Amino acid sequence: xxxxxxxxxxSDFSIVVEWVNxxxxxxxxxxxxxxYQFPLTVEQMEEHYSKGINSLESDVYxxxxxxxxxxEPIGSFQIGRFNMINKEAIIxxxxxxxxxxxxxxxxxxxxxxxxxxxxxxxxxxxxKLNVYDINKRAIKCYESVxxxxxxxxxxxxxxxxxxEWNNIEMVLNKESWMNYREGINFL
Numbered sequence: 001x002x003x004x005x006x007x008x009x010x011s012d013f014s015i016v017v018e019w020v021n022x023x024x025x026x027x028x029x030x031x032x033x034x035x036y037q038f039p040l041t042v043e044q045m046e047e048h049y050s051k052g053i054n055s056l057e058s059d060v061y062x063x064x065x066x067x068x069x070x071x072e073p074i075g076s077f078q079i080g081r082f083n084m085i086n087k088e089a090i091i092x093x094x095x096x097x098x099x100x101x102x103x104x105x106x107x108x109x110x111x112x113x114x115x116x117x118x119x120x121x122x123x124x125x126x127x128k129l130n131v132y133d134i135n136k137r138a139i140k141c142y143e144s145v146x147x148x149x150x151x152x153x154x155x156x157x158x159x160x161x162x163x164e165w166n167n168i169e170m171v172l173n174k175e176s177w178m179n180y181r182e183g184i185n186f187l
Contacts, residue, residue: 001067001068001069001104001106002067002068002069003065003066003067003068003074003106003109003110003113004065004066004068005063005064005065005066005110005113005114005117006063006064006066007054007061007062007063007064008053008054008062008063008064008076008078009053010045010046010049010053012064012073012076013042013045013046014042015064015073015076016040016045016076016095017040017041017042017045019076019095019097019098020040020095021038021039021040022098024038024160025038025160026159026160026161028040029132029157029159030132030134030135031093031094031095032092032093033130035048036048049062056082056084059080059081059082060078060079060080060081061078061079061080062076062077062078062093063076063077063078063079063110063114064076065077065096065106065107065110073097074096074097074101074106075094075095075096075097075101075106075107075110076093076094076095077091077092077093077094077095077110077111077114078091078092078093079091079092079114079117079118079122079127080092082122086125086126087123087124087125087126088124088125088126088127088128089118089122089124089127089128090127090128090129090130091111091114091115091118091127091128091129092129092130094107094111094129094138102137103137107141108141108144108145111141111142111145112145112181115127115145115146115172115177119174119177119178124174125173125174126171126172126173126174127171127172128150128169128170128171128172129142129147129169129170130167130168130169130170131167131168131170132156132157132165132166132167132168133152133165133166133167133168134159134163134165139168139170142170143170145172145180146172146176146177146180146181147170147171147172148170148171148172148176149168149169149170150168150169150170150171151168151169152166152167152168152169153166153167153169154166
């Protein structure tokens with residue numbers, strides 16, 4: 001499947017809300033941390049992005065992952081919290097439409113494209129992301145494009161199943177990326 005990243009519009013918030021609400025509040029916590037209340041609503045997203053989206057002034061760019069064979073949206077994520085002094089930003093809110101799109105390398109290819117934009121278009125030197133330790137698939141995906149585990153913050157969330165989750169900050173430096181991407185052959 002060929003994919004492409006397209007800027008997500010506020011009119012697409014309803015699609016993201018639908019995808020998230022197919023799951024439970026623990027899923028919402030994995031996706032967005034404590035930002036929202038379950039069930040997610042378009043109004044919550046509009047309030048959260050009240051400064052706008054897709055500009056340096058808003059400090060966040062949201063992207064829809066599109067299947068080019070039918071132009072169908074199949075996922076989304078964002079890059080934001082830009083620190084232009086240190087030339088770094090954070091990737092977050094990575095979401096695939098449903099389980100059928102996981103495990104096929106689609107997320108990895110989309111992440112690769114976003115990282116490439118971060119280093120080439122935004123001229124970043126470092127990209128970070130946060131992931132809960134229970135999300136093994138996501139960690140594997142992030143590591144497959146060069147992210148490495150960094151700081152771990154323990155017991156940041158207690159799940160509905162009474163499990164303690166630890167937060168892992170993962171980091172990818174531009175220099176490492178430039179060396180690492182030569183060995184990536186899934187595109």
